[in-house]
Amino acid sequence: MSRGRYILRRLVQMIPVLIGVTIIVFLMVHLIPGDPASAMLGDQATDVSVARVHKELGLDKPLYEQYFYFMRNLAELKLGDSIKFRVPVSSIIFERLQVSLLLVAITILLTIIISMPLGILAAIKKDSLLDNIVRSTLMVTMVMPSFWTGIILILLFSIHFRILPVSGYGSNPVQHVVHLILPALTISLGLAPILIRSLRTSILDTLRSDYIKTARAKGLEERSVMTIHVLRNALIPTVTLLGISVGFLMGGTVIIEKVFSLPGAGLLLIDSVSARDYPVVQAATLIFALLVILVNLATDIIYSFIDPRVRYG
Amino acid sequence: MSQPARAAPAPMKVSEEMGFDAQLQLLQHHFMAGHLNRRDFIKRASVMGFSMATISAALAACGGSSDKTATSASSGSTSSSGGASTTPTTSITVNQNASPVASGGATPTSSTSSGPSGGSVILARGTDSDNLDPVTNDGNVNIWLFMNIYDQLITVANDGLSLTPDIAEKWDTSTDGKTFTFHIRSGVKFFDGSDMTVDDIKWSLERAQKTESSPWLFTLEQVDTIDSPDDSTVVITLKEAWAPFLADISMFNSSIISKAFGTKIGEDKLVDQTMGTGPFQLKEWKKAQSMTLVKNPNYWKPGLPKLDQITIPVVTDSNSRILQLKGGQVDGIIGQNDIPLSAVTDLGNTPNTKVYKFTSTYNNFIVLNTRNAPLNDVKVRQALNYATDKNEIIKSLLFGNAEVSNSFMPNGALFWNPDQKGYPFDVDQAKKLIGESQSPNGFKLEFQVLSGNQLQLQTATALKDMWQAINVELDILQLEQGVMTDNYRNNKFQARLTGWTNDINDPDELVSYAILPESTQNYHTGWTNQKAIDLANEGRTTLDESKRKEIYYQIQQIHMDDAPFVYLYVLPYIDALNTKVEGFFHHPMGQWVFAEMSVKS
Numbered sequence: 036m037s038r039g040r041y042i043l044r045r046l047v048q049m050i051p052v053l054i055g056v057t058i059i060v061f062l063m064v065h066l067i068p069g070d071p072a073s074a075m076l077g078d079q080a081t082d083v084s085v086a087r088v089h090k091e092l093g094l095d096k097p098l099y100e101q102y103f104y105f106m107r108n109l110a111e112l113k114l115g116d117s118i119k120f121r122v123p124v125s126s127i128i129f130e131r132l133q134v135s136l137l138l139v140a141i142t143i144l145l146t147i148i149i150s151m152p153l154g155i156l157a158a159i160k161k162d163s164l165l166d167n168i169v170r171s172t173l174m175v176t177m178v179m180p181s182f183w184t185g186i187i188l189i190l191l192f193s194i195h196f197r198i199l200p201v202s203g204y205g206s207n208p209v210q211h212v213v214h215l216i217l218p219a220l221t222i223s224l225g226l227a228p229i230l231i232r233s234l235r236t237s238i239l240d241t242l243r244s245d246y247i248k249t250a251r252a253k254g255l256e257e258r259s260v261m262t263i264h265v266l267r268n269a270l271i272p273t274v275t276l277l278g279i280s281v282g283f284l285m286g287g288t289v290i291i292e293k294v295f296s297l298p299g300a301g302l303l304l305i306d307s308v309s310a311r312d313y314p315v316v317q318a319a320t321l322i323f324a325l326l327v328i329l330v331n332l333a334t335d336i337i338y339s340f341i342d343p344r345v346r347y348g
Numbered sequence: 349m350s351q352p353a354r355a356a357p358a359p360m361k362v363s364e365e366m367g368f369d370a371q372l373q374l375l376q377h378h379f380m381a382g383h384l385n386r387r388d389f390i391k392r393a394s395v396m397g398f399s400m401a402t403i404s405a406a407l408a409a410c411g412g413s414s415d416k417t418a419t420s421a422s423s424g425s426t427s428s429s430g431g432a433s434t435t436p437t438t439s440i441t442v443n444q445n446a447s448p449v450a451s452g453g454a455t456p457t458s459s460t461s462s463g464p465s466g467g468s469v470i471l472a473r474g475t476d477s478d479n480l481d482p483v484t485n486d487g488n489v490n491i492w493l494f495m496n497i498y499d500q501l502i503t504v505a506n507d508g509l510s511l512t513p514d515i516a517e518k519w520d521t522s523t524d525g526k527t528f529t530f531h532i533r534s535g536v537k538f539f540d541g542s543d544m545t546v547d548d549i550k551w552s553l554e555r556a557q558k559t560e561s562s563p564w565l566f567t568l569e570q571v572d573t574i575d576s577p578d579d580s581t582v583v584i585t586l587k588e589a590w591a592p593f594l595a596d597i598s599m600f601n602s603s604i605i606s607k608a609f610g611t612k613i614g615e616d617k618l619v620d621q622t623m624g625t626g627p628f629q630l631k632e633w634k635k636a637q638s639m640t641l642v643k644n645p646n647y648w649k650p651g652l653p654k655l656d657q658i659t660i661p662v663v664t665d666s667n668s669r670i671l672q673l674k675g676g677q678v679d680g681i682i683g684q685n686d687i688p689l690s691a692v693t694d695l696g697n698t699p700n701t702k703v704y705k706f707t708s709t710y711n712n713f714i715v716l717n718t719r720n721a722p723l724n725d726v727k728v729r730q731a732l733n734y735a736t737d738k739n740e741i742i743k744s745l746l747f748g749n750a751e752v753s754n755s756f757m758p759n760g761a762l763f764w765n766p767d768q769k770g771y772p773f774d775v776d777q778a779k780k781l782i783g784e785s786q787s788p789n790g791f792k793l794e795f796q797v798l799s800g801n802q803l804q805l806q807t808a809t810a811l812k813d814m815w816q817a818i819n820v821e822l823d824i825l826q827l828e829q830g831v832m833t834d835n836y837r838n839n840k841f842q843a844r845l846t847g848w849t850n851d852i853n854d855p856d857e858l859v860s861y862a863i864l865p866e867s868t869q870n871y872h873t874g875w876t877n878q879k880a881i882d883l884a885n886e887g888r889t890t891l892d893e894s895k896r897k898e899i900y901y902q903i904q905q906i907h908m909d910d911a912p913f914v915y916l917y918v919l920p921y922i923d924a925l926n927t928k929v930e931g932f933f934h935h936p937m938g939q940w941v942f943a944e945m946s947v948k949s
Contacts, residue, residue, distance in 0.1 A: 069830020069832075069834045203663070293665045
């Protein structure tokens with residue numbers, strides 16, 4: 036099967052998965068106790084005011100009818116209005132999603148910058164001092180909870196040296212990137228050790244294989260051996276790991292968003308669950324599901340570029 | 349909320365003597381409210397260990413402002429129209445800017461009258477607003493902010509007790525207490541430059557009175573007609589004499605909104621668009637992220653506001669907020685409960701940062717569900733009150749940042765009884781009462797707390813320890829916000845913490861929540877007392893000040909004796925600001941007062 040047809044088939048397969056997601060999310064948010072009216076009106080809510088809000092929001096209708104309206108809107112690509120903020124969900128969510136996506140992008144970049152050279156060096160200079168330092172130091176940052184790493188980095192770079200902003204997101208693209216360095220670094224420090232270990236191990240495995248011996252025996256430069264033969268083969272498990280991690284990062288950066296006060300989509304989702312802001316919860320979950328599926332697909336496609344032997348069927 | 353362009357409200361700096369400061373502040377508050385005379389003030393303050401110099405400075409701070417307020421105060425009561433009484437129902441002659449003035453050495457921390465104009469500040473808070481429509485909104489996150497955008501006819505003075513002119517320069521009350529004539533200030537303009545007219549007032553008040561989705565309709569229930577006989581007069585007639593009326597009309601829902609703007613954009617758009625006559629205007633609102641206010645160049649108070657712009661970002665994590673303040677990224681933290689009490693001392697010791705404690709009406713207590721055994725027994729409820737060591741909770745959990753509460757009404761509020769005994773910590777009395785009750789051997793009690801709220805959990809844990817002395821075993825249940833609120837509303841709880849702040853300076857609002865069962869079944873306690881209900885209704889129609897005071901004192905006594913609550917503490921508003929920011933005031937009714945705020949370059 037060609038790559039194009041494969042991608043198309045995978046995209047079509049997404050549709051039932053996403054419909055499943057809408058049903059599960061819809062049921063979950065509606066079946067947990069508490070409702071938007073209580074969340075909106077607080078402790079001083081009266082029966083009358085709760086009934087009025089229910090009517091306003093259409094929550095007095097049966098569940099299947101509410102689901103039907105939701106799906107009908109979705110088919111017209113309408114996400115509805117936020118209950119809490121009384122504005123269209125799309126106007127909130129896409130802005131917040133940009134923050135999360137930019138954070139994930141910078142995180143991937145930083146993670147690759149950190150883990151590629153260190154992983155390769157650790158493998159080439161196996162059991163050297165450098166190898167041991169890399170492995171032990173990064174073990175520490177890996178097991179440190181991310182909110183803690185984040186606070187330490189803030190204290191160091193923002194309060195002590197004052198070279199990076201404490202938290203927030205800034206107001207123009209340059210500021211956005213500057214504001215995202217520390218949060219991205221925080222996530223990277225947790226992510227990179229896993230990739231470095233995986234890369235190191237698979238490079239070591241590859242180095243032991245026969246075709247490397249052959250390559251060396253035919254007099255190929257060590258540099259070419261590493262780039263053409265070793266790295267390319269050793270990268271596949273690492274790319275898989277990175278793909279899984281990125282899928283997890285979509286919407287999974289809540290703690291980092293909170294520590295660094297980033298107006299990201301993860302935090303929006305959590306806040307919306309507390310406020311029982313059903314339309315936002317539904318839309319955000321759906322978009323996250325979509326992104327995770329797309330990232331997985333992208334990972335599968337990247338395989339075929341790294342390793343031409345990978346075929347789709 | 350507008351602020352008189354007079355002396356600086358000088359809040360109190362938190363120092364090592366913080367506990368003392370709070371006490372002195374409380375005394376000043378009572379002194380200004382007339383609960384204490386000068387001699388008692390000096391006597392009590394010296395017993396507390398304050399030096400004579402501090403005491404006299406504190407007294408001067410209370411009294412020093414009275415002459416400055418005389419002009420506007422008397423203007424409110426000298427005019428008269430056709431046989432009408434010239435005495436407003438609520439006295440406005442009490443010191444209007446008797447703000448919680450005091451610091452350790454009783455030196456005002458800043459004098460804003462000389463503060464520079466221009467510049468901008470960034471003030472962080474933990475929770476965003478969700479609705480800026482004065483009529484349909486419900487919550488401090490909104491009210492505290494939009495009181496800087498909208499004005500009212502009259503407003504609560506900085507002491508939190510008296511009423512002072514705002515859009516109305518003065519007002520008259522008819523002798524039967526049913527007709528109120530407001531004389532409107534001339535030359536008031538909206539942000540867009542259009543003139544504010546009696547039409548805008550009539551439209552705004554009628555909207556506040558009739559909008560079905562407003563949770564505040566009860567404040568204007570007694571209003572019969574709103575008329576504007578000429579361009580500078582608004583006459584409001586009531587269905588019957590209603591003592592809290594002037595306080596009610598000063599509430600945020602009676603804000604004056606531009607009629608032209610409201611009808612142009614549609615009333616439902618007022619949730620995130622504003623057009624008022626207040627010192628600031630909403631410029632930009634990124635939902636759940638940040639809000640930007642800009643100066644209203646047409647503001648009617650000369651020389652105000654001082655700042656050109658205020659940005660209010662939402663920083664949900666308390667550590668982040670504090671780090672941003674320390675790192676200079678924001679100039680202050682001002683939201684309700686936004687500064688963990690454990691961080692107050694640390695922030696107070698941080699260079700370039702000051703922590704302020706402002707008098708509030710933020711009363712905290714435990715509500716008891718009195719519908720079922722064992723809490724349907726008054727002796728059990730009284731025993732729980734006696735077994736609660738309020739001072740210990742304040743000392744160890746709140747780091748001394750609160751006062752013991754003795755009533756369902758907040759300390760210092762109008763008609764709050766400072767001499768009511770409350771429930772002193774007395775384990776013997778508690779044991780005696782539980783022994784006489786229907787559950788002499790104690791019982792198990794479920795206590796619901798909000799998950800993730802450290803203070804609630806710590807309080808519950810402390811109570812578990814305290815109540816063990818009378819064999820009450822506390823079963824602490826942590827619940828998520830939505831579930832917690834739902835349980836409460838459906839009366840599915842035995843005991844939980846809650847609190848409230850006054851929205852008006854009249855006791856009627858709190859009394860209707862605590863005594864009259866219609867709205868929330870008395871905070872879902874299910875407790876009712878016919879005598880208290882009769883008194884509460886009588887209080888509303890009694891115009892005589894001293895008789896009203898007597899009535900509300902009686903109500904407080906009944907509530908205390910029947911003990912549907914366990915009174916805990918009154919927490920001040922705690923804000924932290926960079927020292928370059930001056931003139932910020934946190935009003936006892938809760939709103940931030942930005943008009944006189946300035947920033948040193």
